[in-house]
Amino acid sequence: MKTSFTPGSPHRARKRFGQNFLVDHGVIHRIASAIRPRPGETLVEIGPGQGALTEPLVASAETLHVIELDRDLVPWLRVRFDKYPGFTLHQADALKFDFAELGSADKPLRIVGNLPYNISTPLIFHLISFADKVQDMHFMLQKEVVKRLAACPGEKAFGRLSVMVQYYCRVEPLFDVPPGSFDPAPKVDSAIVRITPYRELPHTVGNxxxxxxxxxxxxxxxxxxxxxxxxxxxxxxxxxxxxxxxxxxxxxxxxxxxxxxxxxxxxxxxxxxxxxxx
Missing domain, CATH: 1.10.8.100 (rRNA adenine dimethylase, C-terminal domain)
Structure with a gap:
């Protein structure tokens, strides 16, 4: 039987949403420092979870949109962050979300997320379709996925994901994050990656x-x-x-x-x- 949600009560990570909540304050600070939100920017956080990274972002960002699929987390996030005038919560599936509604070529989005491993690749392809409206993306991903994103020709990890993402974007692995930084701890290592869409493509294909x-x-x-x-x-x-x-x-x-x-x-x-x- 489903229990009622009380703001402030602990929320159990759900396997079907691929939830692993970031709890290491040192890692949270390091991610926020890598992003460095500036006044006037529009940030979008995908899967804020329990708001660990939302806290430092909303304190610095003029505008922060968060996209959360888990309905049980929504009331708690509203209670905690609705006091910030630039905070907007969307209860939605990021895989189907129209990011063009939030940004434009003149005011591109800065997208952040601790992405569930089971949807990370299709979600990155979805986001690349909005590349002209995105300034940069900072993601927590499975370390193996980051290797594939950043791989060079001749490397074992080089594949479809490498080519199609690198066609549109520059990929920079930033640092690794151990399983103990999460609750529950995943069975794999994670890493932070910065993905920056090119303003002008270095190579242009005809079709x-x-x-x-x-x-x-x-x-x-x-x-x-x-x-x-x-x-x-x-x-x-x-x-x-x-x-x-x-x-x-x-x-x-x-x-x-x-x-x-x-x-x-x-x-x-x-x-x-x-x-x-x-």
Whole structure:
């Protein structure tokens, strides 16, 4: 039976929400120092939980939006933070939230969150779709996810997440956070990462959908060469004279090579379609 919620009472972390509440004050201070909210900025915190990080953020930020899915936490957060004039709480699912409502290109958002491990990757992809309205993002993630985000070509962790996030953003791992910093303690190490969308993309692809398909296909069969992986995109007869050595594996390609290969594939797909109509 569900018990009634009394503001001030302890809230048990829920496994279905992937909740692990940050309780280490040293880590909280270090994260807040890395973010350094400034007057006039709009901050968004995803999954404030029990408000450990909300406290230092709302004290410094002129405007702070928090997005919390767990309805049982909402009354407690309101009691604690509604006294701040710039505080707004949204009881919502961040995976479906329209972040464009909160920010603009002229006043971009600074997004913060201790992200549940089970939704971290889809949530990051969702947030990247609003990259032109985001100044930066600071996330607590599983350490392995941070490694994948920041990985370079040739590294074991380099994959679809690395390529697609690094196409839009600069990724900076900041510091590790041990399991004992949380209640309950997770079974994995965590890390803080800063993700900063580029104002001007260092590489521009002709068709982003083709790049997404290429990256998905290439890393979907990591042990195979690109020649084998590309069979889902191109006819074998269209694989001659591509600008990249397709005897390589996906993790060996640089961002520039992925862009060049994507543009070449896109051109050949267009030619095939045109020939089919002739």
């Amino acid at each position: 982003i959908k083709t790049l997404e398909k290429l990256v998905t296909a290439a890393f979907g069969q990591r042990r195979k060469t690109l020649r084998n992986a590309l069979k889902t995109l191109l006819d074998v007869t269209d694989m001659d004279d591509l600008p990249v050595d397709i005897s390589k594996r996906a993790e060996q390609l640089t961002m520039a090579e992925f862009i060049a290969l994507s543009d070449a594939i896109d051109e050949r797909l267009k030619n095939s379609q045109n020939n089919a109509h002739d």
